[in-house]
Amino acid sequence: MTAPLPPFRVLRPQAIEAAVAAGAAPGGARYLAGGTDLLVNLRRGLLAPAVLIDLGGIAEFADIRCTDQRTRIGSGVTLARLATDPAVGARHPALRAAAVAVAAPGHRNLATIGGNLCADTRCIYYNQSEWWRRANGICLKSGGEICHVAPEGKRCHAAFSGDLAPALIALDAVAEIAGPGGRRRIACADLYAEDGRAHLQLGGADLITAIELPAEPVRSGYLKERVRQAFDFPLAGVAVALATETGRLSMLRVAITGTNSRPFLVENTAALLGRAVDEELLGQLDKLVQKQVRPMRTTLTPAGYRRIVAAALARRLLASLGASAAASVA
């Protein structure tokens, strides 16, 4: 059997305001979307909220709307739908590729874009049973005093391992938030902080209602490395979006997941603009990535590999997107 779930109440609000109000109620509440991240964590005793707020009753969360300016995706849209929606696929290939790369078909039928963005960070010392964590010594992220990954430090290095975030960051997406203080918009890149214990820049009652992506066409793609080809979180995942003018890069955004406590946009890529995609340029991107990723011993696969492979994936994506750009120029 699996360990019993801790007791909780389930609410099923029909409107965003009601959900946020419930989320702000004292006593500890959690939003429940597909549950594919949350329920596993509940069973392992990683958290024990008194109330689960099931978002499945909010109709507009399941909408995808495409206009000339933007694509608007409700936060409850499933990954299975993202993977098959023709408009999403045509406009935002990186997003589709990322959605298809998540877990396995059964998960994708339930899992949502909102849940994927807000999924917890992961660590081999943390994603274990209660018996395991107690026997091994409770770590910082579970409320203990020590980090088993970097015992000399005082921060948690658990890795953000969602596949969609880098695609959305590379595609310059914006998240719409409803919270106790009203509505606001945050660039997806700004949703996160480099802290495995508190990686989300959101309050507990903040609810992602939708994601908006600019509609103007860019070339984009997502690649992920993992031990097996389904049912596996990214050891490293890289999204690249770019545009070219007469064969030279006019825009480049590279975002990475799986290596740090947050998904992040690779910095200092401006130096690569205005140039053709060639070996030298690829080598420079490789260096930039290797310098900026910070994989730690949070996975059973060695951290050094995650660094190298993140760079290799970035290089490969840029090469193939750059090549197809060149081909379309010619």
Next chain:
Amino acid sequence: MHNAPPGRRRPTPAAGVPLIDGIDKVTGRARYTADLEHRGALVGRILRSPVGHGEILRLDVTRARRLEGVVAVVTGEDCRHTYGVLPVAMNEYPLARGKVRYRGEPVAAVAAIDAETAARALALIELEVRELPAHYDTASARAPGAVLLHEDRPGNIERAVHHVFGDPAAGFATADLVREACIDCAEVNHAQIEPHAALAEYDPQTARLTMQSVSQVTFYLHLMLARCLQMEESRIRVIKPFVGGGFGARVEALNFEIVTAMLARAAEGRVLMELTREETFITHRARPQTSVRIKLGLTRDGRLTACECEVVQRGGAYAGYGIITILYAGALLHGLYDIPAVKYDGYRVYTNLPPCGAMRGHGSVDTRHAFEVLLDRMARELGLDPFAVRRRNLLVAPTRTLNELAVNSYGLADCLDRVEEASGWRGRRGHLPRGKGLGMACSHYVSGAAKPIHWTGEPHAVVNLKLDWDGSVTALTGAADIGQGSSTMVAIAVAETLGVPIERIRVVAGDSATTPKDNGAYSSRITFMVGNAAIDAARRLKKLLIAAAAHKLGEDPENLDCLGGLFGSTRATQTTLSFADAAKAALVNEGTLTVKGTFTCPPEAQGGKHKGGAVGSTMGFSYGAQVVEVSVDEATGRIVVERVWIALDCGFAINPLAVRGQIEGSVWMGMGQALMEETRYLDGMPAHASLLEYHVPTSVDSPPIEAYIVESIDPNGPFGAKETSEGALAGFAPALIAAVADALDVDLDQLPATPDRVMDALVARRRRQRLQHQPAGDAK
């Protein structure tokens, strides 16, 4: 002669038949242990040691006992008897006594009215342990001054084996090339899909225990329940429900089974114990981490001259099957090729980790891997084709190996031909683009241990057949069908021998109250032994039916046979008698008929006289050859298996459909071990203990497998059949490593070949090449 294959006269379709319990499984009708009716049963839970090695100073269960809803609590105090599968090495208690020796070892258990209460009760148990230094790897366990896990095992060596056959020194002296390799294979786990579970019921009125469990070996479980609970065997009944995979995970009585029975007796009622996936992994009993140092001698034209092999196995904290595993690892260096001299040194080491045990390909897989990998490297160095090297060293059956193993049938040459041709080896090898490669390897496995573990003088297998007034034939067998299809095999063996359609046969299996004792599903013994016993029983029954039919038809029994369910003369078309009528005739004056068939391995098949010589001995070896095609991504280190061609000599395919399934399953499991499966302990904590972290391949990772059946018709096998479920496994990993070497010229010394290890090897190769290309002066 009963061994003759039935050939075209077979009443079952040539392609084979679906498993007789297949529909129950795919429709969800099949009941596995956790699905059994358990209303009113108490929930059992186990408290496990948080430390890797220590003395139990205090274990106080009073508060747990007092908790409302708790019906029973048991500890090591409640069982002073060890258990274990080998009579010479029973050193484990179902609940720890005195010491704990691995993280996760059962210490106490509760039975409560529900799961929440049981969980709360566990939290109330007070356990105080004085920690001892723990040894999580073999080097530390063998180091001077290491703390002993078991006082009677100096150096933490559970068993050292030293075997020399022939003259290795002389052999190496005649070789043109002598090479050595050190190969490390990670520990793997069966990862059977059904987690462990047991349902035990104790009736205080009759003082009887009924145990239903996931066992592959109900007989051994029965024995250990009687021993640990100090009950008379006759008061215990063991039933095997549907079992969701075994692969060796359940070939010995397991601690949770005995604990469940202890709880049921203490509670005087029914207890259901369902282990979590994590606990199922901790129960373990699988293939140990193994370091192999192997040395081979080869002549310029590929003839093997000698083999020297040292194996160190990280056995975990208790004996289990360990002695057998370390003996198998050496014994099965023999029996595949003709090798003039073999030296083997094996060390089974105690460590503070969950005990290892038997797993598909028991004992043979990691040494076979190292052997084949080194052979492939040496063939490359000599510029020889790997197929040619194998062909140069074939055995000729019948023969006996240096270590006295009988080889009565040998289809390896045919296997080689089949996969060489099917894979297009000759045209393609060496002509594939960079990053793509082909590799091949061979393997073999026993068809049942010729000498069973508990030698009692009984036959190796017994099958009963009941024929009743309704014309139905019920085959009663203790053989545990765990998904491999053994019940279907029994049905076919009986049907073919009787000459009736399979639908007439009903198989009742795995219930000690009704079925004859069977040693269980291990060492691929069932088809060979139980199959022969089933044929024997059917022949006896047929004799009775023919006598009755002859009487009724006024024919000479010599001239009668049963074909397609009709008794008639073999000489001319005469009147016939239906099977049902023949059955009625046979019952006159007799009533319901019960006949018994048996099978016994003759003593000369039971191995050499040297110590441990019985291990590896068998009536027949299966033989396999396979070719693996890979693509390797140089930037990420990822290996993609594109295709596999496998030919297996299973003697004779009694049910070709099931044989293919077993061959594919073995290849697939070999692929898991080769590419990604690996247990990982962090300071003795099982970090891999979920199906997320323990990577078994998914359908996306699985290549097309082309399986070819080779039939060498074994002189002693049932219809000529041998085993078919394990022999193909060990060849996969070395074929894969050879294919990677072919693709990129890298030598991988570690299993599994995960992307990070491939990258490390690629980096090492680049460094090597840089050094080679530097002018000599610069190298310093």
